[in-house]
Amino acid sequence: MDTLLDVRGLVAGYGPITVLHELSLHVGRGEIVAILGANGAGKSTLLQALVGMIRPTAGAVAFDGHDVNGNSPEQIVRRGMTLVPEGRRIFSKLSVMENLRMGAYSRRDRAVALEQMDRYFELFPVLADRRNQAAGTLSGGEQQQLAICRALLSNPSLLLLDEPSLGLAPVIVDKVFELIATLRDETGLTIVLVEQSVVDALEIADRAYVLSNGRFTAEGTSEQIAELDLEANYLGGDNA
Amino acid sequence: MTVELLVQQLINALSLGSIYALLALGLAVVYSVLGLLNFAYGEIITIAGYCMFFLVSGGMDFWYAAIFGVIAAIATSLLIQLVAFRPLRGAPANAVIFASFAVSIIIKALISNVISPRPRGIPVPSWVDGVIQLGSFRLPILALITIAIAVVAMVALTWALHYSTPGLAIRAAAEDFTVTRLMGAPAGRLILLAFVLSGILAGIAGVLWIARTGSVSPAMGFTPLLQSFIAIVLGGLGNLRGAVIGGFALAFIEVALQVLLPTAVVPFTAALTLVAVVVILYFRPQGFSKLAQERVA
Amino acid sequence: MNTFSRRRLRNAFITWAMLATVFLVVTLLAEFVLDRGQSRMATEFMILASLVVAIQSYVGNSGLLSFGHVAFFAVGAYIAGLAAMSPEKKEQFLPNLPDWVISLEASLPLAILIAVIGVAIFAAFTGVPISRMHQSVIPMATLALLVMTHTVVNLWDDVTRGTRGLVSVPDLVTTWTVFATAVAITGAALLYAASPAGLRLQVVREDPIAAAALGIRVAATRFTGWMVSAVLMAIGSAVWALNSLAFGPEQFFFAQTFSLLAMLIIGGTGSVTGAIAGTAIVSVINESLRGLERGFAIGPIQVPELPGLIQLVVALALLLLLIWRPAGLFGNRELSIPRRRR
Numbered sequence: 032m033d034t035l036l037d038v039r040g041l042v043a044g045y046g047p048i049t050v051l052h053e054l055s056l057h058v059g060r061g062e063i064v065a066i067l068g069a070n071g072a073g074k075s076t077l078l079q080a081l082v083g084m085i086r087p088t089a090g091a092v093a094f095d096g097h098d099v100n101g102n103s104p105e106q107i108v109r110r111g112m113t114l115v116p117e118g119r120r121i122f123s124k125l126s127v128m129e130n131l132r133m134g135a136y137s138r139r140d141r142a143v144a145l146e147q148m149d150r151y152f153e154l155f156p157v158l159a160d161r162r163n164q165a166a167g168t169l170s171g172g173e174q175q176q177l178a179i180c181r182a183l184l185s186n187p188s189l190l191l192l193d194e195p196s197l198g199l200a201p202v203i204v205d206k207v208f209e210l211i212a213t214l215r216d217e218t219g220l221t222i223v224l225v226e227q228s229v230v231d232a233l234e235i236a237d238r239a240y241v242l243s244n245g246r247f248t249a250e251g252t253s254e255q256i257a258e259l260d261l262e263a264n265y266l267g268g269d270n271a
Numbered sequence: 272m273t274v275e276l277l278v279q280q281l282i283n284a285l286s287l288g289s290i291y292a293l294l295a296l297g298l299a300v301v302y303s304v305l306g307l308l309n310f311a312y313g314e315i316i317t318i319a320g321y322c323m324f325f326l327v328s329g330g331m332d333f334w335y336a337a338i339f340g341v342i343a344a345i346a347t348s349l350l351i352q353l354v355a356f357r358p359l360r361g362a363p364a365n366a367v368i369f370a371s372f373a374v375s376i377i378i379k380a381l382i383s384n385v386i387s388p389r390p391r392g393i394p395v396p397s398w399v400d401g402v403i404q405l406g407s408f409r410l411p412i413l414a415l416i417t418i419a420i421a422v423v424a425m426v427a428l429t430w431a432l433h434y435s436t437p438g439l440a441i442r443a444a445a446e447d448f449t450v451t452r453l454m455g456a457p458a459g460r461l462i463l464l465a466f467v468l469s470g471i472l473a474g475i476a477g478v479l480w481i482a483r484t485g486s487v488s489p490a491m492g493f494t495p496l497l498q499s500f501i502a503i504v505l506g507g508l509g510n511l512r513g514a515v516i517g518g519f520a521l522a523f524i525e526v527a528l529q530v531l532l533p534t535a536v537v538p539f540t541a542a543l544t545l546v547a548v549v550v551i552l553y554f555r556p557q558g559f560s561k562l563a564q565e566r567v568a
Numbered sequence: 569m570n571t572f573s574r575r576r577l578r579n580a581f582i583t584w585a586m587l588a589t590v591f592l593v594v595t596l597l598a599e600f601v602l603d604r605g606q607s608r609m610a611t612e613f614m615i616l617a618s619l620v621v622a623i624q625s626y627v628g629n630s631g632l633l634s635f636g637h638v639a640f641f642a643v644g645a646y647i648a649g650l651a652a653m654s655p656e657k658k659e660q661f662l663p664n665l666p667d668w669v670i671s672l673e674a675s676l677p678l679a680i681l682i683a684v685i686g687v688a689i690f691a692a693f694t695g696v697p698i699s700r701m702h703q704s705v706i707p708m709a710t711l712a713l714l715v716m717t718h719t720v721v722n723l724w725d726d727v728t729r730g731t732r733g734l735v736s737v738p739d740l741v742t743t744w745t746v747f748a749t750a751v752a753i754t755g756a757a758l759l760y761a762a763s764p765a766g767l768r769l770q771v772v773r774e775d776p777i778a779a780a781a782l783g784i785r786v787a788a789t790r791f792t793g794w795m796v797s798a799v800l801m802a803i804g805s806a807v808w809a810l811n812s813l814a815f816g817p818e819q820f821f822f823a824q825t826f827s828l829l830a831m832l833i834i835g836g837t838g839s840v841t842g843a844i845a846g847t848a849i850v851s852v853i854n855e856s857l858r859g860l861e862r863g864f865a866i867g868p869i870q871v872p873e874l875p876g877l878i879q880l881v882v883a884l885a886l887l888l889l890l891i892w893r894p895a896g897l898f899g900n901r902e903l904s905i906p907r908r909r910r
């Protein structure tokens with residue numbers, strides 16, 4: 032398969048603290064890859080390093096054939112890698128529409144973006160209804176949809192999702208995961224999904240990596256990873 | 272007090288409030304993006320003032336000179352960002368604050384040494400000091416001009432922040448700078464834009480301020496800095512609407528104190544205004560921000 | 569976080585002993601080696617160092633830059649000056665003072681005590697609203713405090729003699745008193761930084777929201793730091809006043825604020841050692857430029873008087889230093905004996 036993202040020996044952290052120790056992973060075009068791990072394993076740190084929010088101290092990140100290691104977030108979005116950050120982080124004082132306009136900020140073809148917006152409104156009908164409302168007044172699930180839609184408007188070829196299920200009721204979680212699967216099937220989008228709800232994630236992912244204490248301890252197809260009984264062996268309680 | 276006098280004081284407060292609102296907006300726009308107050312903000316007005324002083328002394332018309340004053344203000348604002356803020360990105364807040372304070376000291380010292388430590392007058396066209404007689408009401412022309420210019424500037428700013436993409440990015444950055452970058456807005460350019468806006472607002476306010484005071488001096492920037500600070504604290508931090516509300520609130524407090532206080536304590540008005548503001552903040556630590564938020568919703 | 573940590577106390581004590589030794593050397597030099605001018609400079613250095621350390625005890629532990637400490641400086645200096653001035657002089661220069669003030673003629677300890685009480689009351693009133701503010705506006709609020717105080721000092725003729733300032737303040741201070749003051753203030757600042765209250769303030773400095781989540785009362789903690797620092801400032805100011813003998817409102821405004829903060833920031837706000845080192849560095853710069861400021865000649869060219877030259881040079885040096893080392897020369901490090909490996 033055609034590799035879209037290829038990471039080798041990535042080392043990153045915060046100041047003197049190293050969180051990620053020589054991580055290597057690859058993501059093929061059109062794949063959904065799940066990254067699983069306990070709290071504090073370094074999942075968010077990995078995504079932040081990929082999009083340039085923190086600068087890796089070593090390693091190579093190739094995206095779509097370009098070396099993007101050390102690029103700024105604004106350069107990386109333009110290359111087509113977009114992060115939906117942990118905790119959604121929508122602009123709560125801006126209206127829904129303004130959030131979406133920010134999503135399209137990096138694009139030259141804003142007219143095309145507006146057309147796309149209409150298409151996404153079919154996928155996210157709530158957002159269409161609430162387009163002039165302050166985004167902070169949306170419910171948690173609606174905000175997650177907005178965060179995803181906002182990221183999609185940058186027209187990414189790779190979407191990074193950091194715990195999209197965080198703080199959502201189980202029914203809503205199912206909906207969000209359905210949506211993610213739909214996105215891949217309909218648009219061929221490549222997705223890296225960071226999750227703690229292992230079962231849900233493995234259901235839609237093609238492959239998965241298991242991260243613990245900043246190192247990958249397992250990788251394989253979803254079926255292989257599902258057999259590891261992660262909840263008991265890796266993610267339960269103490270991360271020894 | 273007669274109705275006429277009341278109306279006159281009201282117009283006075285409105286025109287002073289217009290200036291304070293613009294000043295506060297200029298300080299708040301940078302604060303909203305960087306989370307830092309620019310302690311050299313007052314010197315933007317000082318430099319605009321001296322630029323006008325030289326042009327008007329050279330024979331230029333006051334209002335033409337005002338345009339150059341605004342341009343000088345923008346340039347100064349950019350210079351401050353270049354010298355004090357840019358090299359210290361990511362440094363502790365105290366370092367940046369003190370750097371901007373140092374820039375303010377340097378500018379003041381340079382003006383005192385190179386030009387003069389003493390105030391200099393700028394002749395304001397005499398028609399500006401006139402009044403329009405409307406029945407029994409006397410409306411000072413300068414106050415009307417001030418209010419009109421401020422309204423136009425604020426409407427233009429509101430429009431730019433809502434309908435232009437960079438303006439939208441400024442508002443987004445005020446909420447979450449990191450995510451704004453994630454959306455592809457370049458951090459450096461956003462900050463630059465914030466300083467340009469700050470310069471324009473300070474420049475316009477500065478021109479109106481100078482038309483009111485008719486003089487320039489090396490330390491003239493201090494009062495505007497302090498008043499804009501009080502206004503943004505009164506209005507609830509980091510929100511531009513609050514800055515406007517705070518600016519007008521401050522002007523009304525000040526004018527009310529001037530009218531009501533016995534003449535013996537009038538020199539202390541500035542200090543007493545501060546006391547009044549502290550009392551308000553004591554009971555409402557968030558200033559009038561509730562008010563500001565209600566308006567947004 | 570509710571009891572003293574023995575390790576912190578021990579480190580504070582070691583630093584204190586070493587800094588006290590430095591002050592002792594300066595004092596001995598001033599008493600027995602230096603000429604009168606130089607020994608006056610040495611005394612001034614120790615007083616300034618006391619003031620800068622007093623400021624450091626707030627700025628360093630809270631991480632909040634304060635421009636308002638010079639307001640405490642003014643209040644403390646005027647109160648001490650008025651308390652110690654002889655009744656005859658007060659009658660002569662400030663006849664409108666209330667009688668009980670005129671009749672007062674305080675000794676050094678009493679003058680210091682009155683200054684401490686006065687400044688503490690002043691600091692308590694101003695500290696309550698300031699401590700409740702958002703940390704990003706506290707520096708500006710303290711600047712406002714400075715201006716308000718300056719306005720009042722400048723205009724309150726009956727008490728301060730306005731712009732003419734106080735004169736005929738008695739000289740109650742010897743080099744040894746200054747030494748004792750510097751050592752005491754340094755010790756108090758180090759003790760506070762090592763105390764549970766100081767530690768809590770440092771936790772608030774690192775992350776106010778997390779600190780609040782840990783159950784630390786942010787505003788109350790900041791207020792305590794403000795008060796401790798104000799009291800130290802009052803002691804330093806009183807000694808300064810009774811050593812300066814005459815002073816006016818201009819000595820308690822921007823230039824002074826800038827100079828004291830420059831000393832603090834050059835050395836690094838994070839440590840008492842840095843505060844003292846910074847004071848020494850800026851004092852040396854000041855002395856070496858003082859001659860130039862009065863005007864000088866390069867060959868046939870006569871450079872005129874350059875008021876504000878010192879300020880300009882210090883400000884420029886500071887900008888460069890901040891770019892190079894944003895945390896100052898010492899950062900958070902204190903003077904101490906090299907650590908033994910275990």
Ligand SMILES: Nc1ncnc2c1ncn2[C@@H]1O[C@H](COP(=O)(O)OP(=O)(O)OP(=O)(O)O)[C@@H](O)[C@H]1O
Nearest residue numbers: 045048050068069070071072073074075076077227
């Ligand atoms: N800004 C920061 N500064 C210092 N350390 C940090 C910072 N952010 C995260 N860390 C540390 O890095 C480690 C990894 O954090 P990270 O947020 O990547 O974990 P995570 O796997 O995303 O966990 P969670 O499932 O809770 O989101 C943790 O030990 C955390 O304490």
Ligand SMILES: [Mg+2]
Nearest residue numbers: 074075076117
């Ligand atoms: Mg995470």
